[in-house]
């Protein structure tokens with residue numbers, strides 16, 4: 001085949017987001033574009049640190065000293081510092097919530113902007129030492145009318161977010177983003193230092209063949225979860241069972257679900273009423289992306305994006321993925337079972 005000429009029409013994340021801004025017309029001030037540019041820079045910085053983590057002994061527990069004899073920072077603490085500093089410096093944020101920080105950060109007046117960012121700077125970080133894919137997850141609210149930045153600005157349903165995304169650090173750095181008009185995936189070209197559009201308009205298949213649950217929790221599962229899983233593991237005659245794929249890193253499990261279809265779940269169970277995943281900066285952004293890609297995201301008894309948070313670190317049960325697969329699951333949750 002003739003040599004494939006490199007495209008001269010590289011669509012970088014910045015260019016693509018700008019096009020989105022122009023599509024919105026005068027309503028868009030360019031602030032979100034600049035905020036997303038700041039987030040993009042943090043992803044490049046974190047990717048670099050994750051990539052060389054093992055080489056410069058960056059992983060391991062805080063308190064150790066690294067080769068330079070400096071006080072060792074865990075990679076997730078370092079990633080948090082990178083994000084807080086960049087988001088504050090952008091001048092576009094008013095409230096920040098991080099998985100790493102007990103309390104919300106209210107940005108000082110001179111640097112205050114009109115967006116609130118909730119994020120997990122390095123989700124799945126318990127997997128770092130094994131070289132498993134990990135990621136940054138973020139969601140963005142516009143500050144409420146007349147507010148100068150209070151925690152209440154982020155205690156709002158996920159459907160009020162204006163954007164959500166994640167960056168997965170694996171064989172390459174993949175940034176997946178929605179600003180409310182579909183989902184697009186970008187791959188970091190490290191030589192250019194640019195995220196290039198590689199997965200335009202991601203649409204999750206209406207049904208998949210993969211389920212992604214931690215079945216080590218099976219003894220705690222409520223009956224509807226168990227009955228649903230049995231329905232795809234021991235299907236009716238003539239149907240093939242689903243495959244099991246569970247990485248234990250939400251960004252990696254959700255990324256595969258968006259691209260291949262199927263269902264990801266971290267249910268509420270007898271041991272953990274609301275499951276393990278955090279509502280604000282894990283469930284909401286991933287539910288936002290899943291719905292924007294044509295899928296569904298539910299707690300089993302309600303749409304995740306309709307939940308009104310009461311605290312910034314609360315958890316919620318999560319089932320998300322292909323529309324038909326999640327609807328199959330909901331049938332088991334909507335049939336009141338005698339033991340519930």
Ligand code: P6P
Pocket residue numbers: 123124125126214248249250251253276277
């Ligand atoms: P378990 C990682 O620690 C995390 O927060 C998510 O990234 C992941 O989906 C989940 O926890 C894995 O939890 O209990 O299956 O190890």
